[in-house]
Amino acid sequence: MSIRVTVDIIIFTIRQQELCVLLVKRGIPPFKGRWSIPGGFVLERESLEDAARRELREETGVDEVYLEQLYSFGKPKRDPRGRVITIAYFALVKAAGIHPEAGSDAAQAQWFPMSGLPSLAFDHQEILDYALLRLRNKLEYTTVGFELLPDKFTLTELQRVYEAILDRKLDKRNFRRKMELLGILRPTQEFRKEGSHRPARLHRFAARQFETLKDKGILFPF
Amino acid sequence: MSIRVTVDIIIFTIRQQELCVLLVKRGIPPFKGRWSIPGGFVLERESLEDAARRELREETGVDEVYLEQLYSFGKPKRDPRGRVITIAYFALVKAAGIHPEAGSDAAQAQWFPMSGLPSLAFDHQEILDYALLRLRNKLEYTTVGFELLPDKFTLTELQRVYEAILDRKLDKRNFRRKMELLGILRPTQEFRKEGSHRPARLHRFAARQFETLKDKGILFPF
DNA sequence: CCAAAAGTGTTAGGAGTACACCCATGG
């Protein structure tokens, strides 16, 4: 019993303080002209994760990003062409100017804010919903949030990332205290001047040693 | 690009206050004679979950159990026969006398305590490790623990389930207070008499309404 | 001096942890 196997990758980033996802416009049927999550077939000799990284590179030109397997979707009729199951991954890329078109087989790729998504092909809306859920959950007990920021960032920028993903406002003082308690930030001597107000100190993420925060008994509220 | 796709199911239960997993002895090469996680090929017209439920039924004769997709494993060489990826599921079955042999294609099936596992075929040890990790995590913030108990149970039995999975002792009073706070137990008027000591009150699980406890802000310690 | 974002501290409520004794029963 052989089945065609694809990987689909939900690529998230933050743009203009909004959570965005990379979608590609389908050039061929089915769903021609509809937007979809980028993906492709798994090759004979590559692992699932390798396939996901390859697709990611083809679409965004970037490598070395956060990538995690999400879930496998395999309803018999999810693809009208026949039996195709997909292993979905999700990736987090740093905002720093990634041009979707940098890839090779980019029919047409574009960032969409989660608040304004087009109608998606296949069961891709379901996959995307699940990815957002996972991302929100992981934000609580891991440091994935930092994967969406450049090397140096302000505390407000960090807070905006959390707010964008959780889709609600957080208290500035409580947010900062929590980060302080976690001890995963290293302040630098640099400041970001921007507009006519007090400059913000830049910080670095300094905690490769643990991705899980559970140990510290500190979580983010939902 | 077609690939053979299997589902493998890690079936957990509690026996004699120990966490156990169902394994089957392979009757054919490769790994003939080695123990492995039960599984089989996904059929053309069934969903992944349907395939998992079918396998589960064939192995244990039970249906209506907790079943959850775990992870997909797809390294090119994980099966010496060629390219096979597997979608792993994990199931929790109630202790109440399930005879592994009840199934159809049961070559030879047997419960093994997690503390005394044999050497496993393929990458099944890796899959099992991951399943245990997931189970432990879910125990903290969901009510999956109840899936391993019969309809009515004593508080001590419940605590033993948590202890078996987490592999450490818990404080009786704190454990009970937490359950009390969660409000997910309904005491019955029945008692279990067993040996020469005070009988234990039987309780029911009474919270189908939510599987996630996060909302309540109460978690189990790790 | 005005506008705008950066930065900072206190209090009250509640869950987590550690810990020791009496209760009910059968033999």
Next chain:
DNA sequence: CCATGGGTGTACTCCTAACACTTTTGG
């Protein structure tokens, strides 16, 4: 009356949440 597991309460710590003003800068 004794052995066995069932059942209960308190004190302390620490995280969480709510909440408002001062600081620094550019214009």
